[in-house]
Amino acid sequence: MNFKEFLGIGVLLAFLVLFLKGFLQSFFLSPLGNPFLAIALVFLSYRKVNLWLWVYLLFLGFISGIETNQEVLTLGYFLILGIFFDWVKGYLDLNSFRIKFFFWGANLLFFFAIKLFLLLWTVHFSFALSFWVFQVKKLIHFTLFTLFWAFGIDFFLKNWLVKKEEI
Structure with missing residues (x-):
């Protein structure tokens, strides 16, 4: 990613997604995954x-x-994600x-597991079945919507992001 792509594609995409996410959340009245994680x-x-x-990962x-x-x-998490993807792309x-x-889904599940761990660490909870059913529902909702964002962004930006020298 060079400076031109950073400003031309990256920052504009982040603000477009921020606006679109706000609009869709007010329309559906529920959180719609994490589109910034999908962009990353x-x-x-x-x-x-x-x-x-x-810099873009820090911004996102x-x-x-x-x-x-x-x-x-x-x-x-975004910095660790960058280190992980840099290491994986070599193999x-x-x-x-x-x-x-597989890698997108695994990263989303890991991100959700970290957030759930922090929730359980800071809030008193019980081992009630309804709590865990709600967390599983939230996990499925978060993963599906974030994958939807990722595949949508991938579909629209694939032509701009693929460079012959980086394949």
Whole structure:
């Protein structure tokens, strides 16, 4: 990712998604996943990690953390995500749909597990069945909507993000 892509695609996409997410949440009256995590997954699937991508990951992590008041957690997670994808891209071809789906889904489940751990650590809870049913429903809802965001962004930006020298 260079400076031109950072401003031309990245920042504009983040603000467009921020506006679209706010509109859709007011329409559906429920949270619609984490589109900023989806943007990070899409960009990390197509780009080598460099300075501008690190800046973009910090930007996305901060915006994503603002709505839950967990800025430090999401910044840290997005940085770990960047390190993980940088390491994985040396071993796997992330252009395959199945591999991409597996890694995106695994990252979303890991992100949700961290958030659930922090919830259980800070709030007194019981082992009631209704609590766990609600958490499973939230997990499915979060994962499906974030994957929907990721595949939608991937579908629309694939032509701009694929470079022959980085495949």
